[in-house]
Amino acid sequence: MKKFLFATVFCFFSYFAIGQSGYEITIKLKNCNDTLAYLTYYQFDKTLVKDTCTTIKNGKIVFKGKSKLDKGIYSLVSQRKAIYFDFFIDDNTQKLELESEASENIGKELKALNSPLENEFFGYIEYINQQNKDFQNYKQSVTLATKNDTLELNKKQKEIEKNINDFEEKFLAKHNGTYIGDAINLKVEKLLKDTPKTAEGKTDSIQIYNYYKKHYWDNVDFKDDATMRNPFFNIKIKRYFESVVVTHPDSVCVEIDKIMKSSKPESLLYKLLLAHFTYTYETSKLMGFDKVFVHMSDNYFKTGKAEGIYSDNDVVQKIIKRADKLKPLLVGSKAQDLFMIKAEDYPKMKAMGFENAKNSEEMTSVYYKNVDEVTKMYVKLSDVKAEYTILIFWDVDCGHCQKEVPILLDQYNELIKEKKDVKVYSVYMQHEGDKYLKYIDEHKLPWINVYDGAHYNNAVEKYDVYSTPVIYILDKNKVIVAKRIDANQLKPMIKAIEAESKKGK
Known part of the structure; x- marks a missing residue:
């Protein structure tokens, strides 16, 4: 009898464990005409589809799976790919x-039947939306005819910002x-x-900036993948490197290393951060910031x-090869x-x-046959x-060159x-010497006009x-x-370089 009772209890706990596994999100959306809906989630800078409901009946939407959902902020997305509302999963x-209710009041009508904390999150969203709406209504109601009008608008904006800040701190x-x-901590x-x-x-x-930078990442856990499953993390990362960190490649490298050191190498967040920083600075338009890309490679x-960051291992080798190519070309x-x-020596090279x-x-044969003369x-x-x-x-013959060279x-x-x-030091990249000489003569280029006549440099x-x-x-x-400046930047750039040089003295 005891053995039977023990078996019964064991089965009960096994059933209970099975019952607690997986997920089931049931949404009753009144007046919903969709025949399908999507469950999506935020992941760093992307929104990904987790599940699809294709059996909507009378507005009842059910997402169900055998494995637990990862912690994060999720969205109910309509058949037309529009977000109905966000909610969190833990x-x-x-x-x-x-x-x-599928209406303009969807946010106000939204509620969770079995999670008080979820309802507080909905209340948070509704409060923020209402505050922003109040400010927009006020802004549209006033005419900025005088300086005082502008001051009043600024005063109202600060009032709204304080209301939101106080509310978020309490939350x-x-x-x-x-x-x-x-998640909300990332936004505040x-x-x-x-x-x-x-x-x-x-x-x-200076004190305000130092405090802001020092506390920017307070209570942010880079070791938890859930940290990036919301719409705030990507914005926070972007703002930090665009507006908080000193705009210098060395400073950026230091800050990247700090963040990467705070992350777990095997985690998805680590991999996405590494891919993000690498791509961002490989494609950066800021002069000199390819140094960060080289730093990532090295x-x-x-x-x-x-x-494990890229499914194709060749990508890693391509990144290393690209960075090695750029390293000798870094500013500094x-x-x-x-x-x-010399362009004027084209006839001689042709005769050789x-x-x-x-x-x-x-080409090699011609080169070594004339190496002594060519070297001179x-x-x-x-x-x-x-x-x-x-x-x-x-x-x-380059159209852009024809605009930039003059x-x-x-x-x-x-x-x-x-x-x-x-x-x-003007380097013509082709070998049509007659055409090059004609252009130099017509445009009176008083430069050191050269080309790779001996095919020696591979510029x-x-x-x-x-x-x-x-x-x-x-x-x-x-x-x-x-490097890689536009022609009209030449004079301003030299002045800036000289000014910076004087500062350093």
Whole structure:
């Protein structure tokens, strides 16, 4: 009898465990005409579909699965791919019953039948929406005719912001330690309560900034994948690196390393963060920030810390190869030397047979047959003596070059008038020498006009010239101080470089 009783109890607990596994989200949505709906969730910078309900009857939508849902903020999405509303899932809301009405009042009507905390989250959303709506209504009701009108509008905005901030602080204090508390924590700004003043009585913006930066990531757990399953995390990461971190590649590298060190290498969050930073700075339009991309390659991809990030292992090797190619071209690096031939020496090179060689073997033969003479003809980049050397790679037939080269010429002439010690090392990327000479003559290019007459340099690879024109600025030591600038940026860029140089002295 005891054995039977024990077996019965065991079966009961087994059944109970099975009953608690998986998820079941039941939503009663009045006046819903959809025949299908989607359950989606936020993940870093994307929204992904978790489940689909294709059997909606009388507005009853059910999502059901055998495995538990990951903690995060989820959305009910309509047949037309529009979000009806958001709700959160944690360990206590795997079995969730919601109801609302498919109307403009969907947020106000929304409620959870079996989760008080879910209802508090809905109340939070509704409060924020109402505050923003109140401000927009006020803004539309006033006419900004005077300075006082603008001041009143600013006053109203600050009032709304304070209301929201106070409400969020109370929400966080009440729900500290819960998933939804952690999610809202990502949204809340950490600001000084009292505005500090300097000895002169002015607002101490440095102290405000330092406090903000120091507390920006308070209570954010980078070791938990749930941290990124909401719409706030991606915004917070983006704002941090665009507005909080000092806009310098070295500063960015330091901050990336701090965040990566706070994450678990095997976690999904770690992998997505690493992929995000790598892509962001590989494609960055900010000059000099390819240094961050190189840093990612050297410190994560080359060291094996990027394993499992990409399904195709070739991607890792491509990233390493690309970074290695860019490393010698970083701002602050010594420019790689070039051994070019003067444009005016094109006829000589042609007579030697360089332009008639049909393949690399014939080209090599021509080169070594004339190596002594060719060597004497080289115009080396390293031999150019100037405070600033402008290195440009371009093509006569390139439409963009035809616009940029005349602008560069104007900028150059202005700098010469200002007695700036500037020289242009102009590299024609093709081998149609007659065409090149004609352009130089017609446009009166007073530069060091050269081309790779001996096919010796492979400038495309050496200077990453995948399109033309490409413009670099080198200092007197042939160190790269600016790169890939537009022609009209030449003069302002040199002035900025000189100003920065004076600061450092």
